[in-house]
Amino acid sequence: MTKTCIPFKVKMICFSIAILLMAPPAFVGAEQDKPASGPEERSVMQLAEQHDKILGELRMIKREIALLRQEAAKPGIKDMVAGIGFIFGLFGSAAFVMSRRNQAAGKE
Amino acid sequence: MHISDGVLPLSVSLAGFAVAGLGAAWSLKKINQEDLPKIAVVTASFFTASLIHLPLGPTSVHLLLPGLVGALLGPSAAFISVMVGLFLQSILFQFGGLTALGANALIMGIPAVLCAFLFRSCKGDTLKRCVFAGAVAGGTGTLLSGIFLAFMLFTAGESFLGVAKVALAAHLPVMIIEAAVSACTLSFIFRVKPDMLHAPILLKVHEPSSG
16 A cells, blocks of 8 residues: 655644644643742741741740739638638637536536 | 748747747637637638738738737737638648748737737727727737847848848838728727627636535
């Protein structure tokens, strides 16, 4: 069978067009691979900002914890009531013991 | 005006406990059974009074009331009342250390007893005399406490006059307010129930046992 004769020029033109059509995707791919100053550096900067913000919040939280600790150490109503109860209990027991002693002495 | 843990040397701390123990034993012997409720209430007020803070510049001082305790309870019960109050303040409020409890009891207890004698001798039968004696007793209580505090810290190595000056200067408003509080309280009691002020005499008369 005889080859269909595509003239050589036409072949060359088709080949070059094919090459040209393949080039842009290759370029785009190349841009994505290269570490350009755009997105990556931006994300690094964003991470650094977030880090600083978190450190600031941690500092505020630590300050709040110190203040809370101070407040918790202050004597409160609970301690006051506990003390008053202790005093009344102590003197009440003393009164009870003394009255028992008086009773025993009175009986004798 | 309490001494914290670790300030006093061990010898002073132990001596303070010994003398305070003696004072407490003496006080316990003299207590009348009928007075126990009164002693309990006065101890409770003495214990709670330290929660009342008076701002003084950067820090604040609190009411002490040894003078009022002495005036109300008389010399016999004042010491044990102050000691119990201080013990509870140390445990519940962390005012003053437990190792310094004996010394603190002396610092506040002896002025209470002295103010009791002072009030007894100055108290007349009129309201004005009673109020005046009460004010004097209230103010003198804090004054003597400051002097005793300076003495205790002097044994710990501080300079007596320096500590005395600072303590008394810081507690000058407290002295004035305590004098006012004592005067008001004693005037009220004098008007409502004057026999409460005629506490049992110092030497309790022991009734001879039957037989």
